[in-house]
Amino acid sequence: MSHVRVRFAPSPTGFFHIGSARTALFNWLYARHTGGTFVLRIEDTDKERNSEEFLNVIYDSLRWLGMDWDEGPHKGGDYGPYRQSERSAIYEEYKQKLLASGRAYEKDGAIWFKLLGERYEVYDERRSKTVEKVRNTPAVIDDLIRGRVERLEDEDFVIFRSDGNPVFHFVNVVDDIAMKITHVIRGEDHLSNTSKHVELFRAFGVEPPKFAHIPLILKQNGPGKMSKRDQGALIEEYQRRGYLPEALVNFLSLLGWNPGDDREKMPIEEIIRLFDLPGVNQSNARFDDKKLAHMNMSYLLALPPDEFVQKAREYFAKHGVFAAGAHPAESYFRDVMLISQPKIKGIEELPAYTKYFFVEDDKLVIDEKVRAKVLGKGDPKARLGELIAVLGQADFTNESALEEAIKGEAQRNNLGFGDYQAVARLAVSGTNVGPGLTSIFRVLGRERTLRRLELLRASIGA
């Protein structure tokens, strides 16, 4: 097969939609799978909404997700420029071709594409007016996912607005020709438009590329496809919330595609190796944030310690968790994060989950409901006293030594570890959930652990 060239052609709207990300991903995967070229082209013909900021949203999101482009902005290439707003001369040239061959004409100040065939008039109910139609033969769309699709294009359509700017259908086709695109992989919402595009390719005397219309992502609740307003629709939201891009990419790759067996969690190299267009589903997929969250947790648990701590550090910094000048020591922060890693489902849980590690002992906030519950049974004051006594000599650098020490004390009093766990946890963390108790002890250290135990004991009335 000749060299594959695919493109992702977003328009800068200020958002990066999850559906766009999936379209980009399938293009990128196909390019990487075939050793082809992934082109990034910016469709910014609509001058109303267009700014550097909006462009950066696209670049940032693609980079964050790990989709590097081979040609495009910041990269260059032999078929530039890669922003449609800079390609006017090329569009003008192609417009002249159509004008010269009689396949375009002017009407109402706009330039229209002319279909071939006998003309007739018919009343259009939807637009409630009479329109001119053409007895055309159906365009044949050779789709790698849908198979052969025929669709009749029977009305001339505008290719240049009266303000002189070309429209989407025209620039899309011209650029695909000029950039020698071999495979057009895009959402199914473009399938009906494809007949226009095929007509244009033919009018330019060019064989259309292979098409692959991928299923859409439907909103989780309610009818219709996912739109910007829907919960979970924007890539930047996942970025902000500390999702792992590898997890999001893995999840997205499985929305409308699968490797043909039961594998789900796969490294990107594996996905690239297995991905192919004929394996893409034909029916739309409903978004499922629970499954994404699970995938994210799965990746989080498997993250090497250094990387996990790095992610946590970035998240804390980005969200200003620590007041300026109040950053904890690096090794302490690391210890806290690493004992929390196996317990959480997402990076975003970390600040709340670990907050008691970063307050002064006497400023520890105790959850009142938990306090009432824990102190309401047994003899908490006695247990705290026993703990304080035994922990005075224990080795705080060794979690199993701590555990043995507490178990030994429990045995002497005919009790179990559990009789100490809840009250001790309340004392050091102010809550009833968290990392292993002895992990908390080790990280807090003897001095702070004992102080917190003392503080709680002192607060309990005789």
Next chain:
RNA sequence: GCCCCUAUCGUCUAUCGGUUAGGACGGAAGAUUCUCAUUCUUCAAAGCGGGGUUCGAUUCCCCGUGGGGGCGCCA
């Protein structure tokens, strides 16, 4: 209104005519664990309806129905 695509557990999906219809998320129950989470075990849960084709249809075809999309001087 016209046109196009589509249809397996609640959700994502496997099955390339013959299976006790499999897996995952979510749900339920249980086990493990110092809490929580993880992990493990078990359970409930599906072929939209009607016609064909065939010895045999979830699988192929047709018609309904449901779902989705398109029909701009938006992209």
